[in-house]
Structure formats: structure tokens, C-alpha cells
Amino acid sequence: MGSNSLAEYVHLLNQLKSYSNIPQDLISSFRHYILLIYGSDQENKFSEPMLWIGIYIALASLICVFAMIADLLHGFRSRKLWFPCKYFTLNAASLSVIAVAMKLPVDLNNSMPGHVDQAAKLGSMAFMCTMMTNLLPSLATMNSKELFTNIIALAILKSKQILELKYQAGHQTALRDLQPERLTFENLKQHVSNYWIMARTGSPQFISACHATSSASGVICAASTFIHIRIVYMILCLSTRDYKSDYKWSMLVIFVIQSIGVILGTIAPLFRCFACLSFKLTKSWIWNHINVFKVEKYWTQKLSDWKQNSISFSSRSRKYKIVIHNLKIIVLRFCIGIQKTVVVACKVLGLFYLLFVICGMQCFHCWRSLKAMLVASGILVIQNPQQPEQNIDLRRYVLQLQDDMELADKTLKNITKSVNLVIVNAENHQPNNLMTLLVQSNGFAGVGEYDSFHVPPLTAVRYLNCWSLPLVTLTTIAISLPEIQNDRVDNLLISVSEGLAYVKLVEGSLNTTNDYVRIQKAAKMLWLEVEFYNRWLGKKLQYHAPGVNRAPQILQWFRDEAQNMVMEVEAMDIDGSNERAICANSMYRITQTILLLNQGNIDEVSQEDLFTRLSSMISDILAACLTNLPLVIAMKCHESVIEKREASVLAAAQLLGQTREIINTLNAREIPNLNTEELAFIENWRRAYLMHPFPPNP
Structure with missing residues (x-):
């Protein structure tokens, strides 16, 4: 009506x-x-707003589908066929979206009279199974407090502790293997490969994906997807698309989006199970999974530890303590029983997929045997057959939860290939402009010459030196010379910009005290002003005071301006933290040092001579700083946080590839007689130069 x-x-x-x-x-x-x-x-x-609620459900489902597809593409692109959760992870935002997407299964008040209504509600259950299966590896990224609330996830928390102990042992082994005083490119490449193997095999998401729970969830996901496809086929066969619930036509939208999510979301779990089984498909591993009633210790180790530990009570009643202790044991025994039951059930479900994979692998081995027979008989010819690589030494760095388990040789070989591919790809992005600047340097003399100890300090505050600040100051003077061609100035700017990217890595890894961080912050602020605005502390470069156009006059102008700035902020700069005072002090000392070095013939110095001298100092300082790159790469390989290790080793591999030419070039030079820790600070280089001036390298 x-x-x-x-x-x-x-x-x-x-x-x-x-x-x-x-x-x-x-x-x-x-x-x-x-x-x-x-x-x-x-x-x-x-019931009028129910249509809009249905639209919200469809949008939330679409967001989940996009996140699952993003993880799927990320896994294929990065060759991580266990598909780690990068975009679709468990957090406050994703849980809110999932709660909206799962509105239909928990809606008990609205009747679903139409075929589409019923199919959409049943499809939401399949969509929920698919999302849970895709989210399972993300449990491994949680910290211990978050995992504490989940009994099943306690197995992951014990797994993390086991992997951490084995990683520390591998870390010590890798440090012992890294013996050479001067780290070469090949030494670093092997060092990165060792840590890459530890990071990959000890990845929490990789271990979680290889658990029996992951195999069982994959089987459940595949079964629910098969049932859902049957439902979709039945709906397509119906002549009418009836939706008679209060959600109206939004039910059809929900059904379509979640059906797409179920079908696409099943790809990652199936590939994940297959990949993890093939990664560890050895005889011992297969026997361990066929023996379904064997529950490994790490599944219940944490609960067993809690059962054996005593609880401290404030009460003095002995009977009360006994009752609480016995109650704790009963509860934990019950939890251990549940845990073992779940693990056995998961292993039973995983057997179906295990048998399927074993059959597939047997077919593959039969094909390889047939191909070998054809090659032996001369029917099939293969060009340049590859010889199997020996991975005996690399197995020391493979992290496994159980000592009696082994990683498949092919998997270990693929892991090594993956890091080599990262390094090779990074080698195609060498900092060519920086290399051109470094070639101009034939030693490290500029490190000791840019700032003389004979220049008296302006104030009582002692300003430290870092690598980046003198580089920025020297570059500022060089690009302010008006008679130098623009292309040479631009090339210098680009070269220094490339170099500062690596200098910041050195400082961020080796010069990390508060005093040095303060200087680095000032240098970063100054470089931003110089590079983007062509200014030095608010003053336009190449536009000096009237009559200032010769090289000595430009140096004196910078010196006087810097001296005035330091004096102006001296009263406010009690602790030496004023950034303008730090930058001005550096400019004063450098310009005064150059004037003193050329005191006898300062009037004869042209802008061309000054630019060449400044460029030489810049290249020498960059070269000295970048001799620390091998140590930075070695440090980047080791990461204390288990969830960040793989990304840290990946960054080290990329840095190694990008700086291959720099490392090889600088390794051929003679460095001061300083230990590894002393080489990280520019002040130590200056003192070493004062005692024994650096000779030019041949």
C-alpha cells in the first residue's frame, strides 16, 4: 500500500x-x-537505513579485497610465495573494517527471504574464512603482549624465542667469519648473504606460514571456496535476481564483491601452503607431518613453563596458596590439552594438502628423470647445464625451530640467488656523479686542511665537527663564486647531494651521540637552504656586498658575516645548540683557515683556483667519510628487532650494490693508522693528519 x-x-x-x-x-x-x-x-x-548499511558493508568488503590483492601482488613481485602480510594485517583499523564487512553473519534480526539474500549471508561466512586465512601470518608481526591474549599464538611467541636464540648464535658465527681489517666488496657480499639467509629462514611470517595451522586454514579456505563457487553457480542459473530483505539491492553488491574476494583471496593461502611445503620438502619433514599425533614442544612450551613456575601471593595462608596453585595447574593442563588437540586436528587437515603436494612433486621428479634420460640418450640437448652449488657452509646460517629438520637444497639456493639479484639490480644505480667527484681526489689531505688548529675559537663554547657540516660549508663557498660556469656549479651540487645521502648513513650509524646529532641537524637545515633556495643563513649566494667580486674578498666577506652572526647569538647560545651559530662558526673557521693557508699569496688566488681547491677538499672529505661504508653495511645486516631484520638486510644489500665502485675505489687507497672505531670521526682524521700529513695516493 x-x-x-x-x-x-x-x-x-x-x-x-x-x-x-x-x-x-x-x-x-x-x-x-x-x-x-x-x-x-x-x-x-x-528499515529504510538498512540500504545504506548494506552499502557500507560492500565498501568495507571492497577495502578488504583490495588489501588481500595488494598482499598477493607483493608476494609475487618480491618472490615471497609464502605471501607475508604487508597491507592486510591485524590492527585497530583493519579490525574495524572487518567488523563492518562481517555484519551479515551476525545479523539475526533481519530475515533473508530471497535467494540472493541467503547466498550473500552464506557467502559472508566463506569471505570470513578467506580473510582469517590471509590474516594468519600477520600474527607473527605482533609483539609479546599482543600475542599473550591468544593461546594458539603462544606457539608463535615460543617460536620467536627459539629463533632469537639461534639468530644470536648465527650472528656470532657471522662476526667470526668477517675477519679482514679492510672489508672488500666480496667479503661484504658474503656477509650480507649470511644474514639474508638468517633473516629469510628466521622470518616470523615465514615460520607462521609453514605451521600446521596454516596448512589446515588453507584446506578450510579451499573447501569453503569450492562450496561458495557452487552457490554462485546456482545464483547465476536462476532467472531472477530476487533480494527481498531490508538491505534491498545492496545485497547483490555485497554478494558480488565478497564472491570476488573469496575467489581471489584463496590464491595466496593455496600458494603459501604449496610454497612452504616445497621449501621444506625433505624426508624428515614429511615424516614429521605424517606423524600427526606428534606435537612439537614449541607448541606448548610456554604453557608448560607457566605450569612449572610458582605464583607469588600476598596471602600468608598455606591452604589458600595450595588451592590457587592446584587450580593454576588444572587450568594450564586444560589449555595444553586444547592446544595439542588443535595442533593434531590441523595436522590431520594438512595431510590432505600434503598428499596433494607430494603427488605433484613426484610428477615433477618423474619429468626430471625422463628429461635426464633423454639428455643421456642424445634425444634432448641442453646448452650449458648448471652445476649444483655447494651450500654446506651456508647451512650454518639456516634458522630452524627443530634441529632435526633440514631446509631443502633448492630453497637455500633460491634464497642465495634472491640476495644476489638484489645486489646486481642495485649495481645498476651507481652514484656516477659522486664517483666523478671522488676520482678527482688522490688522497685524504683535505680532511686535515679544511680546519686549522691554529684558528682560535670565537667563543667559549666548543663546537664539534661532523662529516656533513664542513661539506655543506665548503660547497656553499664554491657555488657562491660568480665567475665559475653554471654547469660546473650544478655538477658539484649534484655530486655533493649524492654524497651527502651516504654521509648521513655513516653519521646515523656511527656518530649517534646527542652532540653529533645536534651538529648533523644544523648541517641538514643549512643544506636545505643552500640546495633549494641558493641562500646561506638567509643571505643570497653570488650576490655579495658591493665591490666584493675577487676570491679573497669573498672569503673575507663570509668570514666577517659568520663572525658577526656568532657574536650576535653568543648570549643566547649557552649550550651550543643554536643552529645558526653552529653553521656560522663552521663558516668562520673554514674561511679563516683558507686565508691563513694562502696568507703569502692570497691576492693571487683566483676564483678558478679557489673553486678547484674547494672541490679537492670536498672530494677528500667525502672519500674519508665513505671509507666507513663497509662498516655501515656490516652493521645494517644485524637488527635486534626480529620483525625488522629482513628489511634491514635488504637495505644493506641494496646499499652494497649501489656503492660497489666506491668501496673498490677507496679500498685501493692508504688510510691513516687508526682503528675501525676511530675512523668513524672526522676529528680523529684531523689529529692524525696533524701528526703525520697524509701523502697523496698514487
Whole structure:
């Protein structure tokens, strides 16, 4: 009747009263339906927002589908076929979206009379299974407090502790293997490969994906997907697309989006199971999974430790302590039993997929045997057959939860290939402009010459030196010379910009005290002003005071301006933290040092001579700083946080590839007689130069 059905019904009753041949008892009986019609009108009014709620469910489902597809593409692109969770992870935001997407299964008030309505509600259950399976590896990224709330996840928390102990042992082994005083490119490449193997095999998401729970979830996901496909086929066969619930046409949208999510979301779990089984498909591993009633210790180790530990009580009652202790043991025994039951059930489910994979692998081995026979008989010819690589030494760095388990040789070989591929790809992005600048340097003399100990300090505050600040200051002077061609100035700017990217890595790894961080912050601020705005502390470069156009005059102008700035902020700069004072002090000392070095013939120095001298100092300082790159790469390989190790080793591999030419070039030079820790600080280089001036390298 529409939204005004009650008014129409009352009007109809009034019309019936006007007819004398209609019994009054019949009209009275019709009046009893007024309340029912009123209730129906109110229900229709209250159900109007359900359409918008359905649209929200569809949008939330679409977000989940996009996140699962992003993880799928990320796994294929990075060759991580266990598909770690990078975008679709468990956090506050994703849980909110999932809660909206799962509105239909928990909606018990609304009837689902239409075929599409019923299919959408059942499809939401399959969509939920798919999302849970895709989210399972993300449990490994949680910290210990988050994992504490999940009994099943306690196995992951014990797994992390086991892997951490084995990683520390591998870390010590890798340090012992890294013996050479000067780290060469090949030494570093092997060092990165060792840590890459530890990071990959000890990845929490990789271990989680290889658990029996992951195999079982993959089987459940595949079964639910098969059932859902049958439902989709039945809906497509129906001639009508009926949706009669309060959600109206939004049910069809929900059904389509979640069906796509179920089908696409099943790809990652199936590939994950297959990949993890093939990664560890050895005889011992297969036997361990066929023996389904064997529950490894790490599944229940944490609960067993809690059961054996005592609980401290504030009460002095001995009976009360005994009761609580016995109750704790009963509860933990029950939890251990549940844990073992779940693990056995997961292993039983995983057997189905294990048998399927074993059959597939046997077919693959049969094909390889047939191919070998054809090659031996001369029917099939293979060009340049690859010889199997020996991975005996690399196995020392493979992290396994159980000592009796082994990683498949092919998997270990693929892991090594992957890091080599990262290094090779990074080698294609060498900092060519920086290399051109470094070639101009034939030693490290500029490190000792840019700042003389004979220049008295301006203030009582002692400003430290870092690598980046003198580089920025020297570059500022060089690009301010108006007679130098623009292309040479631009090349210097680009070269220094490339170099500072690596200098910051050195400082961020080796010069990390608060005093040095303060200087680095000032240098970063100054470089931003110089590179983007062509200014030095607010003063436009190449536009000096009137009459200042010769090289000595430009140096004196910078010196005087810097001296005035330091004096202006001296009263406020009590602790030496003022960034303008830090930058001005560096400019004062460098310009005064250059003037002192050329005191006898300062008037004869041209802008071309000064630019060449400044460029030489810059290249020498960059070269000295970048001799620390091998140590930085070695340090980047080791990461204390288990969830960040793989990304840290990846960054080390990329840095190694990008700086291959720099490392090889600088390794051929003779460095000062300083230990590895002393080489990280520019002040130590200056003192070493004062004692024994650096000779030029041949």
C-alpha cells in the first residue's frame, strides 16, 4: 500500500460503513488489522537505513579485497610465495573494517527471504574464512603482549624465542667469519648473504606460514571456496535476481564483491601452503607431518613453563596458596590439552594438502628423470647445464625451530640467488656523479686542511665537527663564486647531494651521540637552504656586498658575516645548540683557515683556483667519510628487532650494490693508522693528519 498504508486502510473502512448491505461485524473485524498495518508501516520506516548499511558493508568488503590483492601482488613481485602480510594485517583499523564487512553473519534480526539474500549471508561466512586465512601470518608481526591474549599464538611467541636464540648464535658465527681489517666488496657480499639467509629462514611470517595451522586454514579456505563457487553457480542459473530483505539491492553488491574476494583471496593461502611445503620438502619433514599425533614442544612450551613456575601471593595462608596453585595447574593442563588437540586436528587437515603436494612433486621428479634420460640418450640437448652449488657452509646460517629438520637444497639456493639479484639490480644505480667527484681526489689531505688548529675559537663554547657540516660549508663557498660556469656549479651540487645521502648513513650509524646529532641537524637545515633556495643563513649566494667580486674578498666577506652572526647569538647560545651559530662558526673557521693557508699569496688566488681547491677538499672529505661504508653495511645486516631484520638486510644489500665502485675505489687507497672505531670521526682524521700529513695516493 505504500508508506501511507494505514491512512488508506482507515479511509477504506469509512467507505465500507456507508454501504448498508455490509454487516457491521465484518467491518469491526477489519478494524483489528489496523494495529498490524501500523506495525508494518513503522517497521518499513525503521528499515529504510538498512540500504545504506548494506552499502557500507560492500565498501568495507571492497577495502578488504583490495588489501588481500595488494598482499598477493607483493608476494609475487618480491618472490615471497609464502605471501607475508604487508597491507592486510591485524590492527585497530583493519579490525574495524572487518567488523563492518562481517555484519551479515551476525545479523539475526533481519530475515533473508530471497535467494540472493541467503547466498550473500552464506557467502559472508566463506569471505570470513578467506580473510582469517590471509590474516594468519600477520600474527607473527605482533609483539609479546599482543600475542599473550591468544593461546594458539603462544606457539608463535615460543617460536620467536627459539629463533632469537639461534639468530644470536648465527650472528656470532657471522662476526667470526668477517675477519679482514679492510672489508672488500666480496667479503661484504658474503656477509650480507649470511644474514639474508638468517633473516629469510628466521622470518616470523615465514615460520607462521609453514605451521600446521596454516596448512589446515588453507584446506578450510579451499573447501569453503569450492562450496561458495557452487552457490554462485546456482545464483547465476536462476532467472531472477530476487533480494527481498531490508538491505534491498545492496545485497547483490555485497554478494558480488565478497564472491570476488573469496575467489581471489584463496590464491595466496593455496600458494603459501604449496610454497612452504616445497621449501621444506625433505624426508624428515614429511615424516614429521605424517606423524600427526606428534606435537612439537614449541607448541606448548610456554604453557608448560607457566605450569612449572610458582605464583607469588600476598596471602600468608598455606591452604589458600595450595588451592590457587592446584587450580593454576588444572587450568594450564586444560589449555595444553586444547592446544595439542588443535595442533593434531590441523595436522590431520594438512595431510590432505600434503598428499596433494607430494603427488605433484613426484610428477615433477618423474619429468626430471625422463628429461635426464633423454639428455643421456642424445634425444634432448641442453646448452650449458648448471652445476649444483655447494651450500654446506651456508647451512650454518639456516634458522630452524627443530634441529632435526633440514631446509631443502633448492630453497637455500633460491634464497642465495634472491640476495644476489638484489645486489646486481642495485649495481645498476651507481652514484656516477659522486664517483666523478671522488676520482678527482688522490688522497685524504683535505680532511686535515679544511680546519686549522691554529684558528682560535670565537667563543667559549666548543663546537664539534661532523662529516656533513664542513661539506655543506665548503660547497656553499664554491657555488657562491660568480665567475665559475653554471654547469660546473650544478655538477658539484649534484655530486655533493649524492654524497651527502651516504654521509648521513655513516653519521646515523656511527656518530649517534646527542652532540653529533645536534651538529648533523644544523648541517641538514643549512643544506636545505643552500640546495633549494641558493641562500646561506638567509643571505643570497653570488650576490655579495658591493665591490666584493675577487676570491679573497669573498672569503673575507663570509668570514666577517659568520663572525658577526656568532657574536650576535653568543648570549643566547649557552649550550651550543643554536643552529645558526653552529653553521656560522663552521663558516668562520673554514674561511679563516683558507686565508691563513694562502696568507703569502692570497691576492693571487683566483676564483678558478679557489673553486678547484674547494672541490679537492670536498672530494677528500667525502672519500674519508665513505671509507666507513663497509662498516655501515656490516652493521645494517644485524637488527635486534626480529620483525625488522629482513628489511634491514635488504637495505644493506641494496646499499652494497649501489656503492660497489666506491668501496673498490677507496679500498685501493692508504688510510691513516687508526682503528675501525676511530675512523668513524672526522676529528680523529684531523689529529692524525696533524701528526703525520697524509701523502697523496698514487
